[in-house]
Amino acid sequence: xxxxxxxxxxxxxxxxxxxxxxxxxxxxxxxxxxxxxxxxxxxxxxxxxxxxxxxxxxxxxxxxxxxxxxxxxxxxxxxxxxxxxxxxxxxxxxxxxxxxxxxxxxxxxxxxxxxxxxxxxxxxxxxxxxxxxxxxxxxxxxxxxxxxxxxxxxxxxxxxxxxxxxxxxxxxxxxxxxxxxxxxxxxxxxxxxxxxxxxxxxxxxxxxxxxxxxxxxxxxxxxxxxxxxxxxxxxxxxxxxxxxxxxxxxxxxxxxxxxxxxxxxxxxxxxxxxxxxxxxxxxxxxxxxxxxxxxxxxxxxxxxxxxxxxxxxxxxxxxxxxxxxxxxxxxxxxxxxxxxxxxxxxxxxxxxxxxxxxxxxxxxxxxxxxxxxxxxxxxxxxxxxxxxxxxxxxxxxxxxxxxxxxxxxxxxxxxxxxxxxxxxxxxxxxxxxxxxxxxxxxxxxxxxxxx
Amino acid sequence: xxxxxxxxxxxxxxxxxxxxxxxxxxxxxxxxxxxxxxxxxxxxxxxxxxxxxxxxxxxxxxxxxxxxxxxxxxxxxxxxxxxxxxxxxxxxxxxxxxxxxxxxxxxxxxxxxxxxxxxxxxxxxxxxxxxxxxxxxxxxxxxxxxxxxxxxxxxxxxxxxxxxxxxxxxxxxxxxxxxxxxxxxxxxxxxxxxxxxxxxxxxxxxxxxxxxxxxxxxxxxxxxxxxxxxxxxxxxxxxxxxxxxxxxxxxxxxxxxxxxxxxxxxxxxxxxxxxxxxxxxxxxxxxxxxxxxxxxxxxxxxxxxxxxxxxxxxxxxxxxxxxxxxxxxxxxxxxxxxxxxxxxxxxxxxxxxxxxxxxxxxxxxxxxxxxxxxxxxxxxxxxxxxxxxxxxxxxxxxxxxxxxxxxxxxxxxxxxxxxxx
Numbered sequence: 067x068x069x070x071x072x073x074x075x076x077x078x079x080x081x082x083x084x085x086x087x088x089x090x091x092x093x094x095x096x097x098x099x100x101x102x103x104x105x106x107x108x109x110x111x112x113x114x115x116x117x118x119x120x121x122x123x124x125x126x127x128x129x130x131x132x133x134x135x136x137x138x139x140x141x142x143x144x145x146x147x148x149x150x151x152x153x154x155x156x157x158x159x160x161x162x163x164x165x166x167x168x169x170x171x172x173x174x175x176x177x178x179x180x181x182x183x184x185x186x187x188x189x190x191x192x193x194x195x196x197x198x199x200x201x202x203x204x205x206x207x208x209x210x211x212x213x214x215x216x217x218x219x220x221x222x223x224x225x226x227x228x229x230x231x232x233x234x235x236x237x238x239x240x241x242x243x244x245x246x247x248x249x250x251x252x253x254x255x256x257x258x259x260x261x262x263x264x265x266x267x268x269x270x271x272x273x274x275x276x277x278x279x280x281x282x283x284x285x286x287x288x289x290x291x292x293x294x295x296x297x298x299x300x301x302x303x304x305x306x307x308x309x310x311x312x313x314x315x316x317x318x319x320x321x322x323x324x325x326x327x328x329x330x331x332x333x334x335x336x337x338x339x340x341x342x343x344x345x346x347x348x349x350x351x352x353x354x355x356x357x358x359x360x361x362x363x364x365x366x367x368x369x370x371x372x373x374x375x376x377x378x379x380x381x382x383x384x385x386x387x388x389x390x391x392x393x394x395x396x397x398x399x400x401x402x403x404x405x406x407x408x409x410x411x412x413x414x415x416x417x418x419x420x421x422x423x424x425x426x427x428x429x430x431x432x433x434x435x436x437x438x439x440x441x442x443x444x445x446x447x448x449x450x451x452x453x454x455x456x457x458x459x460x461x462x463x464x465x466x467x468x469x470x471x472x473x474x475x476x477x478x479x480x481x482x483x484x485x486x487x488x489x490x491x492x493x494x495x496x497x498x499x500x501x502x503x504x505x506x507x508x509x510x511x512x513x514x515x516x517x
Numbered sequence: 518x519x520x521x522x523x524x525x526x527x528x529x530x531x532x533x534x535x536x537x538x539x540x541x542x543x544x545x546x547x548x549x550x551x552x553x554x555x556x557x558x559x560x561x562x563x564x565x566x567x568x569x570x571x572x573x574x575x576x577x578x579x580x581x582x583x584x585x586x587x588x589x590x591x592x593x594x595x596x597x598x599x600x601x602x603x604x605x606x607x608x609x610x611x612x613x614x615x616x617x618x619x620x621x622x623x624x625x626x627x628x629x630x631x632x633x634x635x636x637x638x639x640x641x642x643x644x645x646x647x648x649x650x651x652x653x654x655x656x657x658x659x660x661x662x663x664x665x666x667x668x669x670x671x672x673x674x675x676x677x678x679x680x681x682x683x684x685x686x687x688x689x690x691x692x693x694x695x696x697x698x699x700x701x702x703x704x705x706x707x708x709x710x711x712x713x714x715x716x717x718x719x720x721x722x723x724x725x726x727x728x729x730x731x732x733x734x735x736x737x738x739x740x741x742x743x744x745x746x747x748x749x750x751x752x753x754x755x756x757x758x759x760x761x762x763x764x765x766x767x768x769x770x771x772x773x774x775x776x777x778x779x780x781x782x783x784x785x786x787x788x789x790x791x792x793x794x795x796x797x798x799x800x801x802x803x804x805x806x807x808x809x810x811x812x813x814x815x816x817x818x819x820x821x822x823x824x825x826x827x828x829x830x831x832x833x834x835x836x837x838x839x840x841x842x843x844x845x846x847x848x849x850x851x852x853x854x855x856x857x858x859x860x861x862x863x864x865x866x867x868x869x870x871x872x873x874x875x876x877x878x879x880x881x882x883x884x885x886x887x888x889x890x891x892x893x894x895x896x897x898x899x900x901x902x903x904x905x906x907x908x909x910x911x912x913x914x915x916x917x918x919x920x921x922x923x924x925x926x927x928x929x930x931x932x933x934x935x936x937x938x
Contacts, residue, residue, distance in 0.1 A: 096553045096577035099595030100602075104561075105554025123522070127614040127644035129530040131523075133558040136885055137565075137905075151888060157523040160645050163618055173521035193552050193615035194644060197583065224552035225615060226580050458570055461715070476565065476905075506715065 074226055077234045080316050096228060105224030107192050108134065109232025109313065114188055114220065114240070115150050116264050116289040117297075118142035121184040123154045125171050125202065126192035130224075131155040139267050139476065142291045149184065158194055167200045175205065179213040185294040186216040186244070196223040216294070218243045230313045233262075237317035240288060240297060246325065248298035254283040256351055259300050261318055261329070263309035265290025269482030270309075273334050273343075276367060276483070280360045282347065288314065301325040305350050307332060312394075312421070333394065334483045336402030337371060371484045375406060378491035381498060383407040386448055389430075390437045390455035391473045392417030397426040399454065399473060402481065404429065406491040411448045412440075414455075442466065452498060464507045469497040524868035525885060527822055528848035529902060530643035531651025532613050533559050534680055536573060538655035539609030539637075541705020541726040546574055546605035548595055550588065550623065551613030553577040555643075566903045567711050567911055572723045574599055578615060588621030589629065596630055603721050606729045610638040611655065617642035635729055637662050647849035648902070649747035649824055652680040656704060656751040659732060660758070667736035667759045675738040676703040677752055679745025681827035681901060684712035685912045686920065690770070693780075693917060694742070696796065697787040702731055702738075704751075713911045738762055740786060744770055744916075745826035746853040768853050771830035771924075772837045773803055776917045799918035806922040807838050810929040815839030817932055820873045822882035823901040825851035831881060831900065832857050834921045835928060844873040879932055896935035898928060 096103070107130060115122055115138065124131040135153030142148055156174050158167050171189070178187055187209075191202055206217040222235040258277075263270050270290045277284065285303040286296040306318045306329035318329035330350055332343035341364045348360040386409045389400050396418045400410045412432035415423045426433060434440050441459065444450065445466045453463040456474035463470035471494060479493075480486045532549055536559050539547035549556040556575035563571045576591040596608060610623060617640060627638040639658035641651045656677060674694055678687045688708035691701045709725035716724055736758035742765045743752035752764045765786065770779045777800075780792055791797075819840050821828045825847045832842050836858060844861035846869055847854055854862050863869050867885055874893035880886050881898045884906040890897040904910045914920035 095579055096575075097594075097598060098576045098591045099548070099574050099598035101553045101575055101577045102557065102560075103553065104557040105552050108554050108557065127530065127642070128526065128528045128647070129532060129555050129558060129613065129643040132526045132529050133533065133562045135526065136888070137561075153523070153525050155523045155526055156521075157526070157528070158614070158644050160642070163614075163644055170521055177521055193578075193583070193613075194618050197615065197618045223580075224554035225578055225583050228553070457564075464715070 070221065073238065074231065074235075077231060077238070077316050078227075080234075080319070104229040104232075106222040106226045106228065106232030106235060107190060107224045109229035109234075110190060110220045110222040110236035110239075111232075112138065112229065112264060113233040113236040113262075113314070114289055116140045116142065116287075117186070117188070117292045117294060118144040118148045118150045119146060119184065120186040120188055120294055121149050121152075121154055121178050121182055122188045122190065123156065123174060123178060124190045124192065125156045125158070125167065125195045125200065126190070127158040127194055128155070130190075130192050138264070139478070140264050140290060141268050141271075142265070144291070144293070146183070154178065163194065163198055166198060167195055168205060171200060171202065172205050172209065175209045175217065179209065179215065184215065186218060188239075189217060189219045191219065191221050191223050193223045193225045196221075196225075216243060216247075233313035234316055237261075237288065237314045241317055241320060244294065244297050244300075245321070246298075246301035248295075250285070250299040250302050253302050254285065255304070256282045256353070256356060257285040257303040258282055258305045258307050258347060259285055259303045259327075260287040260290065261306050261308045262312075262314045263287055263290045267477055267480040267482075269334065269480045269486065272480055272483035272485045273340065276344065276363060277347070280344070280348065280363055281356055288317075301327070303327060305330065305347065307347055309334065312419075333398045333401075335398035335481060335486070337368060337405040337484060337487055339398065339401050340483045340487075341368065367484050371487065374488050375491055378488075378495050379407045381495050382491065384409065385451045385498065386411050387452040387454060388412050388434075388441065388444055388450050389473070390414040390434065390441060390453070390459055393419070394422050394425075395473065396422055397429050399481075400426065400429045402487055402490055403454075403494070405487060406494070408452070408494070411450055412444050452494065454494075464503060467504055467507045469500065469503055471497045520868075523866045526848070526866050527846065527882075528866070529648040530613075531641035531646045531648070531654070532611055532643055533562070534648040534651025534653075535609070535611035535639055535641045535655040536563070536571075537648075537680055537707070538652045538659070538705045539607075539611075540572065540710055540723045541703070541707040542607055542609070542659075542723060542732070543710075543726045543728045544604075544606040545609055545723045545726070546572060546599055546603065546607070546721070547609045547611070547723075548574050548576065548592075548599070549611060549613060550576045550592060550616045550621065551578055552583075552615055555613045555615070562903055563711075565905045567713060568908065569711065569713055572721055576616075583615065583619060588616060588623055589626045592623070592626045593630060596634055596636075600634065605722050606635060608634055608636045609655070610636055611641045611651075612639070613641070614643040617644070647824075649680050649745075649826060649849065649851070653747050653751055656748065657754045659704065660735070660751065660754045663729065663732045664735050664755065664758050665733050667734075668761070669737060670739045670759065670761045671737045672699060673738050674699045674701050675735050675741040675755060676701055677741065677743045677748045677755075678703060679748050679824075679826040681824045681830075682744065682916070683911055683913050684708045684710075685914050686916045688712070689914055689920065690744070690916060693796070694783065696793040697783050697789060699739070699787070702727055702735060704732060704735065711911055713909075736762075740765055743767070746829075746851060747824075747826050768856070769826070769830045769833045770916050772833040772921050773800070773807065773918070774837070775833050776800070776803070776921065779917065796918065799922070803918040803922050803925075806925045810925045811838045813929040813932050814925070816841060818843040818878045820844045820846070820870055820878055820880045820882075820895075822846040822867060822870050822880070822886070825849065825854055827901055828857060829853055830915060831924070832859075834915065834924050838925055838929075840928075843878060844870065846870050879928065879935075896931050898931050
């Protein structure tokens, strides 16, 4: 299977996407000179690199991996060598472009299979190796027989589309080659798969212990703290749980058709959303005892969280904020902020899908269409205290002398679930109390007029 | 078995070098001709390294335009979309592996667009060369396509820094040359664009640097000074614009001897017998620093994994205090690597560094070295791209007398602290 036009078309016209009758913002072809997002390869990388027990071999010249390895904070509890943070690249040169990169790819796979001990090898096709037409599937299937480990070719070269599409293509590769290829020792009655959860900064570990306490078993993940062994048996889970990102919805629809596994979509940001997520998961099993246990634990967790949040609430109560970020963060972070007592005056929907806009409406009164024009005005009109945005908006906050939180920066701590909300509260409090924004905004001696 | 692949690559691509060169030009829009991911990766990479917004756009070649478009459609669309929002003084067009594999005629496209828009084009496939060559090729293209031929010279010097020089290093070297009575223009000049200053506008274009008008006039420079062997050709290129122009080249300006050579040449160029008092003062401080640090650094084993010009610069400073260069690992070939006093000169990746590391060794490399330091308990000094772990990368200085002093102290303190653990 090479880059497959039919498959890409099907992925882009996903029937399970509610927005598909109107517009396809995140799935549109990128516009020359007016594009900022990552490519399909990056999307595949995001989706699969968290498998720490597999080697990820990028068949490409130097930009693709040279600029991108060891960049995402997706921790793993795997006790072998953690391949998530390592970079394997065939380093395609002009020679390979002219004579083909097949031999180099084959040698590289042999080197990895003999010198390392991976549970699988993912081989990523990229723009150049797609253009020169290397026969990656053929090599992979021969090597797979020779070394007895799965070798999965991911056909998501950058130029086929956005990050979102790349994640989908990665999902397809996993579904075709890995899911349903082994049977588990036992089938858990309340087994789930976590789909689209990459465990960024350990987000997933904020809530998986809670799910386990309730009696739910995580059969496999795609791919936060993921293992190849468990993804083989993903077809024996009873429920697919899509976490926040929508990119893997096609995978879930196909697993429903093939294996009869229903799916739900949840968010674990903020107190209300976390509790609702747990309830959605539990109610899918229609088991009274499980639901009772879940309510008991939700109550416990919420109570414990509320008491931990008290000192922060005192500081944040009544504070007003504007949120300027993209995608599902435009509502999920808004919801989390409300949970710590902040009034979210407005949120930007400039980079959100129709679905996200619909949800954002339920949380926030004002939706900002053009942040560059509206942000400063709204800060004045509503006496806003905090601006949560990307680095480009920093100067707006300085000029208005209000606190600033960079929500797009690579974060170091998790904001996920109950524990993460405490981290968010801590960070927002630190920003609100920090004198730095006023100090920086002080005019220089030569800017003060001596009238 | 000889390693057929790269494991934990050190190599950065030609387009990324091109981007850095264009970012040192005022109100420039670097335009990467490739799939959207190339530009996105480069943008995120330098944004995290410099902690500041990075201007760049992409022609966003897709699977269809990759096959049926010769480049003219996606490039002109990109220029149209860019200029509908902002007014760049220059569009810096550079290619990637994808668009070189399909063989786009960017010169042809540029010649169609140039009447309306100032534009420089350069071929920078990422399946050839690396960061240094992409950067140097871009400077040569800028000189070739923008600088006007001249016959007269003025009291002015063009400085061409190598790609690993930080914004502060570029600024300091400019200031040093100015102390001899010259006006100095750096090409490119990242000292005002990537130095991390709070600006009113966090615009879509590079906010400062050398202007297009200043570049056009560089032909009247009395001399061009190139620092780093990777940009030697750029100096030669500029000299073709004016037969009277002199070319002063320095492979490195790190350490006492290299700095002596630099100031010595400047003195004879400027016909002065004594430099500014501050220069003489810093030389004495460097002499003292060499003596202060040699107890710790003497015999100390260092592994360098950086771009070639930076390897030479760092090793020139450290070996003067008696450091032993255990191994030097460069991502790309370079003639000057032969000048590094080490038994192990390797063209390779960070995986190749591992066999030289132990708890008595100081590793100098980018932030990826952190993982190695955890594994081998070696001391670590972070230099080069990318560095996501320490702040203030743009204001590091390892050049001339003053910068050498700072590097020596930093390295010695780093070893000292390491031994105390």
